[in-house]
Amino acid sequence: MPQLDPSPWLFILVLSWSSFLIFIPPKLLAHTFPNEAETNKKHKSQTHPWNWQWH
Template identity: 40%
Template sequence: MPQLNPNPWFLIFIFSWLFFLVIMTQKVMSHLPTKQNLFKKTQKPKPKPWNWPWT
């Protein structure tokens, strides 16, 4: 049975993980924005007080 022979599949498994961990991370990290301050709001919204019915 070929699926019980780990010789070719283990090598494919190792190379695929190396591809995802080394090459794909570099490609994904190159598309991330470098300036995170542009996306942050400068002022936080003030919370509204709760209206309690018994007060």
């Protein structure tokens, strides 16, 4: 049964996953977003507590 012979398919599987794990992550990590979040806030947000009476 030829589908049980792992020699060509195992090599293709290992080669494809190794290329995926070597070439794709640096490309994804090098991506920069155009709108970066600011780490330092200019003003502190004011919060107001609710004065509701809970039953």
